[in-house]
Amino acid sequence: MNGKIAFFGGIYNNYLALETAIADAHGRDISQIYCLGDLGAFGPHPDRVFPLLIENGIQTVQGNYDHSIGHALEDCQCGYSDPRDNHFASLSYAYTLENTSPEYRDWMKQLPAEIRFTWQNRSVLLCHGSPRKTNEFLWESTTSTAFLERLADEQDADIILGTHTGLHWHRRLENDRHFINVGVLGRPENDGTTNVWYTVLSVEEEEKRPENSSVSVEFIPVRYDYEKLAWEMEAENIPEEFIETIRTGWWTTCLEVLPAKERRAGKY
Amino acid sequence: MLLQPTVPMASLDELWFQVSGTLCNLKCEHCFISCSPVNDTFGYLSYERVMRMLQESIELGVKEYYFTGGEPFLNRELIPMIEQVLKVGPVTVLTNGTVLKADWLKRLQTAEQNSRYSLEFRVSIDGPTPEMNDPIRGERTFQRAMNGVAMLCEYGFLPIITITRTWEETEEDAILDSFRAVLKEHGYHRPRLKVLPRLKMGGEEKRTEGYTPLERITPEMMEGFDVSQLLCNHSRVVTDRGVAVCPILIESESAQMGETLKESLVDFPLLEGACYTCYQYGSICANPSSKKVEA
Numbered sequence: 001m002n003g004k005i006a007f008f009g010g011i012y013n014n015y016l017a018l019e020t021a022i023a024d025a026h027g028r029d030i031s032q033i034y035c036l037g038d039l040g041a042f043g044p045h046p047d048r049v050f051p052l053l054i055e056n057g058i059q060t061v062q063g064n065y066d067h068s069i070g071h072a073l074e075d076c077q078c079g080y081s082d083p084r085d086n087h088f089a090s091l092s093y094a095y096t097l098e099n100t101s102p103e104y105r106d107w108m109k110q111l112p113a114e115i116r117f118t119w120q121n122r123s124v125l126l127c128h129g130s131p132r133k134t135n136e137f138l139w140e141s142t143t144s145t146a147f148l149e150r151l152a153d154e155q156d157a158d159i160i161l162g163t164h165t166g167l168h169w170h171r172r173l174e175n176d177r178h179f180i181n182v183g184v185l186g187r188p189e190n191d192g193t194t195n196v197w198y199t200v201l202s203v204e205e206e207e208k209r210p211e212n213s214s215v216s217v218e219f220i221p222v223r224y225d226y227e228k229l230a231w232e233m234e235a236e237n238i239p240e241e242f243i244e245t246i247r248t249g250w251w252t253t254c255l256e257v258l259p260a261k262e263r264r265a266g267k268y
Numbered sequence: 269m270l271l272q273p274t275v276p277m278a279s280l281d282e283l284w285f286q287v288s289g290t291l292c293n294l295k296c297e298h299c300f301i302s303c304s305p306v307n308d309t310f311g312y313l314s315y316e317r318v319m320r321m322l323q324e325s326i327e328l329g330v331k332e333y334y335f336t337g338g339e340p341f342l343n344r345e346l347i348p349m350i351e352q353v354l355k356v357g358p359v360t361v362l363t364n365g366t367v368l369k370a371d372w373l374k375r376l377q378t379a380e381q382n383s384r385y386s387l388e389f390r391v392s393i394d395g396p397t398p399e400m401n402d403p404i405r406g407e408r409t410f411q412r413a414m415n416g417v418a419m420l421c422e423y424g425f426l427p428i429i430t431i432t433r434t435w436e437e438t439e440e441d442a443i444l445d446s447f448r449a450v451l452k453e454h455g456y457h458r459p460r461l462k463v464l465p466r467l468k469m470g471g472e473e474k475r476t477e478g479y480t481p482l483e484r485i486t487p488e489m490m491e492g493f494d495v496s497q498l499l500c501n502h503s504r505v506v507t508d509r510g511v512a513v514c515p516i517l518i519e520s521e522s523a524q525m526g527e528t529l530k531e532s533l534v535d536f537p538l539l540e541g542a543c544y545t546c547y548q549y550g551s552i553c554a555n556p557s558s559k560k561v562e563a
Contacts, residue, residue, distance in 0.1 A: 082462075139386075140384065141358060141385050141386040142331070144329075144357035146331075146356065147330065147331035149329060153329075257556050260380075260426055261385075262386075263458075264426060
């Protein structure tokens with residue numbers, strides 16, 4: 001496969017942002033879109049996400065949420081340990097489980113835990129949290145470069161892409177290898193702005209020496225109708241804390257799992 | 269033959285430095301390795317030793333670093349050690365918060381600002397009042413630790429307050445609420461709290477009780493259990509005697525794993541009472557609070 005490719009992270013029921021991101025990607029000459037999982041949680045009307053993914057041929061990795069909802073497990077397997085984080089996670093999990101229809105639960109069950117392919121002569125590995133554990137949090141400020149080099153060696157991958165934490169970041173490794181957290185479409189990034197993010201990969205070629213091409217990573221902000229989403233969340237009686245995040249861009253819940261730098265960047 | 273439950277060493281993700289050994293300015297009654305101003309069973313790590321181990325850890329792809337003791341800030345080379353480690357990975361320091369100095373924190377603030385990685389502090393305080401904390405940790409330690417927290421906040425840090433659960437499960441919410449209130453009074457406006465289970469060994473064994481022979485992990489208990497919940501599955505600790513399996517068991521003979529990190533990457537038999545506590549609560553040494561266990 002050649003050309004530009006796009007990656008969506010955690011959708012969290014935010015079908016409005018997903019719609020906007022798909023349209024945005026189509027306007028950028030993208031040859032394929034992938035989604036890295038966690039389709040449910042947080043937002044309203046889970047069933048509105050799946051038709052968008054299926055009709056647009058978006059290949060999707062199974063996130064921890066999708067595994068849980070698919071198999072109707074007791075919790076989301078988000079990987080939180082603090083009781084306060086787990087409290088809010090359980091509220092949105094109960095709502096999503098109740099409102100996801102059986103046909104889409106079956107669809108989520110069969111999603112792969114990882115996707116591998118070759119793109120521009122590079123081996124690409126898509127996972128949800130990390131290649132070795134679906135719900136592993138790889139935060140920018142607590143993941144050493146030496147660890148990412150080891151991961152790329154062990155996985156025999158030139159480009160590893162994940163999501164799960166909710167914050168996009170990119171680390172360039174040796175020999176034009178890369179680790180990329182593609183961000184999420186489900187909720188804003190705890191920076192006081194309401195937009196969400198996705199990622200586009202392309203290759204920059206040196207005109208005279210195409211063998212010296214290098215991977216280029218672009219994070220794309222998505223401005224969508226967040227007020228509409230907030231209204232719908234209100235109508236569905238989704239907790240006020242989640243709606244505040246959609247309207248303000250600040251995270252209000254599941255904060256205890258954040259490392260110091262990421263926590264400090266937020267308001268709460 | 270009785271099968272031993274063992275934990276495979278999956279991947280060295282976290283490296284701990286027992287940087288001040290069992291030496292501490294305090295003498296907390298519940299300390300699981302009985303640290304005190306005079307307990308030199310384990311001694312200080314030198315700067316050179318830490319740098320050597322750091323080099324080996326980079327080759328092995330270690331993800332995060334932790335400094336513990338004793339009281340790490342008693343080691344006069346701690347600040348340059350942290351400054352160096354922050355260049356290659358994230359650092360967490362476990363401190364009692366009573367010996368912090370402004371010029372050290374200023375240097376560490378600069379080091380963190382210049383690093384892409386987080387510098388975390390975990391400050392041990394065992395009650396939201398002097399009446400609850402001081403009988404365990406020593407006279408005036410509540411106020412001294414609170415002053416330490418205030419100083420960390422002044423330099424822009426968000427310390428994680430680590431609290432050993434010495435109360436009944438039913439009192440937990442009220443105690444944590446009082447903690448948040450008193451921390452706010454000391455200028456800490458978004459307090460992070462981590463609750464730890466008691467480890468019934470060392471000082472705590474004398475203070476209350478030790479582990480019964482039944483409080484051990486059996487092979488059956490390991491079936492279907494997520495071993496990544498146990499630190500020994502993905503961490504090691506450097507002491508002045510070599511590399512041990514985890515910071516809790518450094519005194520145990522079976523916990524000594526070798527001289528180099530490479531040598532230490534072998535399976536570990538879960539024979540100790542403390543292993544049972546780790547099994548029950550999971551991730552007790554990680555920065556977020558561990559899960560609650562129904563009594």
